[in-house]
Amino acid sequence: MRAYELPAFEPPASVQILQSSAVRGWNDLLVISQRVTPQPELIITPEPLHSIHMIALHLKGDPFELCGHFAGRQVRGLICPGDLSLKPANVPCAASWNRPNHLLHVGLMPSLIAATAAEISQTDPVRLELIPRLSFQDPLVQQLCLALLAEVELGGLAGRLYAESLGHTLALHLLRNYASGATTHPLPRHGLSETQLRRVLDYLNDQLEQDLSLAELAAAAGYSPTYFARQFKQATGLAPHQYLIHCRVERARGLLEAGTLTVAEIAQRVGFADQSHLDRHFKHLLGVSPHTVLQYSKNVHVLDKNVLDEISPTLLQLK
Secondary structure (H helix, E strand, C coil): CCECCCCCCCCCCCEEEEEECCCCCCECEEEEEEEECCEEEEEECCHHHHCCEEEEEEEECCCEEEEEEECCEEEEEEECCCCEEEECCCCCEEEEECCCEEEEEEEECHHHHHHHHHHHECCCHHHCEECCEEEECCHHHHHHHHHHHHHHHCCCCCCHHHHHHHHHHHHHHHHHHCEECCCECCCCCCCCCHHHHHHHHHHHHHCCCCCCCHHHHHHHHCCCHHHHHHHHHHHHCCCHHHHHHHHHHHHHHHHHHHCCCCHHHHHHHCCCCCHHHHHHHHHHHHCCCHHHHHHCHHHHHHCCCCHHHHCCHHHHHHC
């Protein structure tokens, strides 16, 4: 796993990049939103994007006519808002279009697809290849892509753990539904063992202020990221990024009760992006603001609600 760094390239004059995840340090994942003007001449997919698996989503605007060459065949058709296209890595593509539009591209590195294929394929994972598709509908793919776009627009507020979990879910869904050459087996349904869960929780709490990645937590459990998120939720009742937020709020509450740091300092110390990020999650989970706890820290015993009360009894026994 590695963070994807977008190589420098000059987009065509008809393409304006609006948002990019390249500065976020997300492992094996790239998200780009762009606004394009009509392009009468064929444009070949630029090399940095040609060598990774790309999903395109027409976000908004009028339907437009797409013409060109895709996966070795000539294509011509109407692309409407909500339509998706899937271009596997190194599949040739050249296109022109007749109307302005707003597109979202989500790129998955070949290393992510290969690792996921190796874990779900019952035969040779090399034979499990994504199939090029143009202009199709898939509500789950659309939902995952829009969630990634929202995270980019928020400046990566929820952190790498959240974005990478979405990326792994997307890779798994694509291989199960848009791949050929092999059969797949279901993911195991058992959760993490008590020992594995303890290792993960210890690691998470030791690194609470860090922008943790899915691969890091999975490694602590001795699992691959493909399986880890599902099994963690079975063991705790929460997705990894949700549990991380609970732990950060709980740590923040303890620091607020001590009354020696400001809210802004505590937000930074426990891993929130800023004070407003802490405020939002703290009030959502505890029903009061951090300033309220800080103000009444000497009498904080009246605030007896623990955010971890929402977590499974099995997990509480490990505390």
